[in-house]
Amino acid sequence: MIKVYGVPGWGSAISELMLTLADIPYQFINVDGFDSPGPQRELLEKRNPLCQVPTLELENGEIMTETAAIALMVLDRCPDLAPPVGRVERQQFQRLLVWLVANVYPTFTYADYPERWSPDAPEQLEQNCIAYRKSLYLWLDNHLKAGPWALGEQLTLIDCYLCVMRSWGPRAQWFAANTPKINAIADSVCQLPKLHKVLKDNEII
Numbered sequence: 001m002i003k004v005y006g007v008p009g010w011g012s013a014i015s016e017l018m019l020t021l022a023d024i025p026y027q028f029i030n031v032d033g034f035d036s037p038g039p040q041r042e043l044l045e046k047r048n049p050l051c052q053v054p055t056l057e058l059e060n061g062e063i064m065t066e067t068a069a070i071a072l073m074v075l076d077r078c079p080d081l082a083p084p085v086g087r088v089e090r091q092q093f094q095r096l097l098v099w100l101v102a103n104v105y106p107t108f109t110y111a112d113y114p115e116r117w118s119p120d121a122p123e124q125l126e127q128n129c130i131a132y133r134k135s136l137y138l139w140l141d142n143h144l145k146a147g148p149w150a151l152g153e154q155l156t157l158i159d160c161y162l163c164v165m166r167s168w169g170p171r172a173q174w175f176a177a178n179t180p181k182i183n184a185i186a187d188s189v190c191q192l193p194k195l196h197k198v199l200k201d202n203e204i205i
């Protein structure tokens with residue numbers, strides 16, 4: 001069975017939602033505290049030298065990291081979670097998948113640990129990253145389809161990202177006030193009975 005090394009509510013929640021939607025069984029291994037020296041960090045570092053979550057250990061022992069790569073792996077097993085090949089929505093799915101991890105996710109990498117990257121001005125770096133992240137979400141909200149899901153009529157793995165990311169900074173209240181489409185999509189994901197347990201376990205609902 002796949003092992004998901006993660007922390008409730010963190011980036012591993014995106015993988016957990018995707019695996020659950022695809023009916024792929026997994027075992028969750030909580031590595032809370034991995035971002036400080038200690039046994040949890042040692043456990044994770046052995047599998048992923050970047051020491052990030054999610055880190056997956058697949059059925060064959062291979063290590064898989066990067067939520068976008070994990071999404072592609074899930075799609076190999078459950079193609080219905082992306083628009084079909086040949087549909088215009090598929091290109092937008094591919095674009096948004098890379099866009100989220102290439103643009104939004106790094107704002108967390110830098111703003112969550114600003115002292116690592118800018119020891120002399122950590123607060124400035126953090127504020128700039130958060131302001132940039134807000135501008136990205138505003139752009140995204142303007143470019144999303146009318147709904148009910150990010151790509152229109154079909155629930156896709158992009159919706160897993162939006163649901164989990166809505167629970168992170170700048171937090172649900174900001175999304176409710178500024179990004180109505182992201183907010184509505186995240187609400188719809190939160191109402192999927194299939195995801196109820198995993199969302200609760202990750203303190204997203």
Ligand SMILES: N[C@@H](CCC(=O)N[C@@H](CS)C(=O)NCC(=O)O)C(=O)O
Pocket residue numbers: 010011012035050051052053054065066067068101105108109
């Ligand atoms: N590119 C990775 C980013 C993963 C990531 O940054 N995860 C965060 C937690 S949500 C993390 O592990 N941060 C710790 C660190 O970067 O040191 C992905 O898409 O999975």
